[in-house]
């Protein structure tokens with residue numbers, strides 16, 4: 001194991017060196033040549049071990065592009081990358097320019113708010129790098145805190161489209177699980193206009209295998225949804241009446257609640273006692289809403305809720321296991337989610353979708369393959385509820401997978417073969433974190 005560790009550690013560090021673009025990290029040089037929101041958070045968690053200054057820089061670059069309403073864009077564009085090298089690029093989004101975004105440009109949609117969790121992790125590791133790093137960490141945390149609070153405010157207020165205390169995503173890309181079967185029902189109600197793809201050419205297929213990627217039909221709907229959100233200036237007021245897609249995702253909302261718990265820790269360090277307790281209350285409220293709105297007793301797991309129809313989507317996806325991250329999840333739900341996870345439908349490491357589903361697809365992105373970031377979140381959930389053996393098995397399983405196959409974007413759920421981009425930043429970054437093995441999150445349940 002020792003050799004494996006050294007090799008994996010060094011190769012991960014190399015990936016993160018190659019993908020560093022001066023003031024931010026790209027997820028992958030060819031396929032994703034800009035900065036992505038939740039990628040930056042996972043990346044910072046790993047960078048904290050080798051270069052905390054870069055971890056903070058990456059988070060700062062992202063939050064410098066935050067909108068006045070608090071939303072943190074899902075992509076911040078790098079002006080050094082040509083428009084033709086990525087679709088949909090800055091010209092397509094037509095986001096009004098101001099502040100730092102005048103120079104960099106961004107999209108108008110969001111991704112799961114992993115950043116408070118990352119900021120707290122990076123902060124906790126900084127002390128190991130000496131007094132200067134600790135000082136830097138304190139300054140960066142102070143800078144980030146109000147911005148993280150504004151991000152949460154935006155999601156819990158403006159995006160509370162279903163009025164039940166959860167954030168809705170208004171585009172599948174906002175989930176980070178782009179083409180997950182969780183959105184199939186809701187997406188079927190979104191008009192698909194294939195002529196859009198004649199006007200806006202996909203660029204992903206030039207640099208990756210079409211069999212792995214979302215279909216043209218999916219893609220035309222993705223483009224159409226951006227066009228309608230864009231037409232309203234990305235305003236959320238009354239959006240539910242004019243937008244064809246609004247869904248409450250269990251993974252997104254579990255991250256939202258966990259972010260409140262991380263903010264409680266951060267507020268505590270900054271001496272903001274009243275705020276810390278307000279963050280804990282909000283985490284509890286979001287947890288309660290997840291339980292009330294997204295639990296399906298018939299499947300014994302969580303499902304996405306289509307806010308427009310009021311129906312839970314039937315697909316069993318990895319997102320429905322992620323409420324395991326929540327410390328306040330009732331014991332019977334924890335047991336039920338664990339049973340589902342241990343069943344032939346999933347197993348550790350968990351695939352992105354139910355292995356026994358007729359449309360389980362071993363190649364196609366979020367419709368089957370294994371991803372390191374969601375498994376990392378699952379491991380966190382296992383630790384929160386004291387499943388230490390399984391957490392350790394999962395850690396070893398992920399390390400083995402990446403060591404054998406490389407720092408790929410995702411992995412074949414049966415053979416483990418690496419798929420997608422070969423030098424993918426979050427896979428490398430989270431490998432560092434797994435190797436460093438801090439197994440007990442500070443907010444884990446006592447006992």
Ligand code: GLC
Nearest residue numbers: 027032036038039176177178
């Ligand atoms: C894909 C993934 C998303 C990720 C992005 C950049 O769109 O689905 O989760 O953030 O690529 O890596």
